[in-house]
Amino acid sequence: MDEDFGKLPVTAVVTRRIQEMIRSGEFPPDSKLPSQRVLSERLGVSRASLREALLTLETLGLIRTLPARGTFVAGERTRAPKAGQNWRHDARHSITEVFQTRLVIESEMCRLAAPEMTDAALTALEAAARTFEEAWRNGDLLAHVEADLAFHSQIADACPNGMLRLFYRSIHDVLTESQRVPIPNTEVSRMETSIAEHHAILAALRARDATEAARAMRTHIGNTAAIAGARLVQDGEADGA
Template sequence: MLTKTLLPQSVAREIQTMIQTGVLKPGEKIPSQRAFSQKFRVSRASLREALLTLETLGLIKTEPGRGTFVTGAGAGAGGAMAPWRYADSYSVFDVFQTRLMLEGQIAALAAGRVAQTQLEQMEEATRQMEDCWARQDLLANVEADLAFHGIIVSACSNTMLRALYQNVRQQITETQRQPIPITDPERMRESIAEHRRIIAALRAGDATAARREMETHIRNTARCAGLEP
């Protein structure tokens, strides 16, 4: 049993490991929220957040009236996307459309301002994405993706745009997780190549190319989710 309170992401990682190592097997019903919250010594709210993250990644699925089960389907294995959890506030289309405008402009304003250390961090995050995908560590794959985008935001010259990004980061994060269950290896290779083209544009200080490459990347991610923003 864990001896300290863990953040939802850490709990999600523990459960992902249980699935990957066969402690929790495909088709198996996971323990009750009460049992799991006691095991990990976290609140039920933190546990629910961890389970929602894993469901978005396609590792578990909740069936009303029956419980939550391990899917047994890794990324690109014919799974289905989880329901959009922010539907009461914004559609997933709205969020992708906002990402196009917001992150495209952020990338343009970051061009010429990204430090060499930040470029290296972005390259490392992209390598981690590639490595974690190969190992089907889906949580770490998305974490590396979020780090990549976050570095660009930190280099943007406009403080209000940086604040706007933070205000909608939860919804943006969900659009980066949600397509994972239906992302095949070829699409992930393309996504990683898109990251490297964004890095090249930022390194060159080319604002027009940085905007174009970022918008292309977001549009392609949206298409993977079945949308045309």
């Protein structure tokens, strides 16, 4: 693998490499990918690293594995799964449970972080929000999700409650997956709204407005949950309404 990806983990490198093969047309829409044995040899990585990369790409909706047929690039004949069908942590937590937890934890962390925001932290958040938007417009879904993770993680890092920070880090794997899952079902109009929601969170944090920061985060997570197939009960709603 000749690209210079710095010190990224092997799985992240191979995931990016396959994404670029898809974006460049080397693997066109609806085409079948080589077998895992062939592809792992071609990329010079282990089968285990390749399988993890393929799972990530499938969660993002770039590829689809069909039983007894193989793995295909998503296209007109091979569409991405419906919302919630690409969640791979069901044995541990449902997608709804994860978003319910995010709604509680992240809105509170955002509220607590608001008065503590430094100029350096705000600059980092602005950079993450900018990359989040630019990567989406460029079709780089991996960079888009990484920027989304960075945005949310930087807010968590600014939270002065050490126990909340520790808990947030302890569920990093399911948080990461929950931010990938909505991608295949996200329409352009929804992504434009998501970009605006990030800017609303950032504006509230810049104003050190704890109440508005928490509200903006709740709105963002609630809207994202709906795209991911999770139904959250928000303030003022009756359960089952």
